[in-house]
Amino acid sequence: MSWLRRSSPARRPAHAVDGVEPHHDSDGVDHYTGDALAGQPAVEQAVARLPQDPALEYLLYSMGLSTADGVGWTLSFGDESLILFGLSHPGGSDVFEHTLAAAPFTTSVERADRDIFVFTTPGPLTADTVLAHCLDVCGEVYRGLAA
Numbered sequence: 580m581s582w583l584r585r586s587s588p589a590r591r592p593a594h595a596v597d598g599v600e601p602h603h604d605s606d607g608v609d610h611y612t613g614d615a616l617a618g619q620p621a622v623e624q625a626v627a628r629l630p631q632d633p634a635l636e637y638l639l640y641s642m643g644l645s646t647a648d649g650v651g652w653t654l655s656f657g658d659e660s661l662i663l664f665g666l667s668h669p670g671g672s673d674v675f676e677h678t679l680a681a682a683p684f685t686t687s688v689e690r691a692d693r694d695i696f697v698f699t700t701p702g703p704l705t706a707d708t709v710l711a712h713c714l715d716v717c718g719e720v721y722r723g724l725a726a
Contacts, residue, residue: 592648593648593649593703593704594648594705596616596705599616599619599706600615607647608645609646610645611644612640612643613638613639613641613642614639614640616710617640619711621707621708622639622714624711625710625711625714625715626714628714629718630718632725637660638660638714640657641656641657641659642654642657642713642714643655644706644710644713649700649705650703651697651698651699652698652699652700653691653695653696654697654713657694661694663721663724664717664724665724666693673690675696675716675720676688678716679696679713679716680698682712682716684704684712685698685699686698686699686700
């Protein structure tokens with residue numbers, strides 16, 4: 580028996596995005612910022628679908644995603660975006676949570692904090708695809724609250 584071990588090539592995570600290096604934490608979770616994913620075609624298309632309102636101009640840059648497996652996700656918002664969706668205080672609106680839960684790309688949703696949502700998808704998705712879907716949810720909620 581040889582003392583040399585063959586090393587297998589590292590498997591690419593299902594949530595990986597070409598050209599985007601996430602921040603890896605010690606728990607095996609990969610963190611993606613909205614600005615790191617901004618140049619991806621799916622994200623650019625979702626941004627173009629947002630209402631053309633100056634209030635949403637920096638939305639993408641205040642969003643973050645994290646996942647360990649491409650199925651369980653965490654979505655977080657920076658403080659500057661909380662007012663846009665009625666999330667600015669702990670007892671804030673549940674409209675965003677309900678809209679996210681009704682989206683076809685989610686199978687479960689939990690609001691972990693006023694600015695953090697934990698959700699699962701039916702199968703592994705790439706981070707750019709998930710962010711694009713989340714941006715679509717943002718647009719839907721914003722349109723509803725502005726009406």
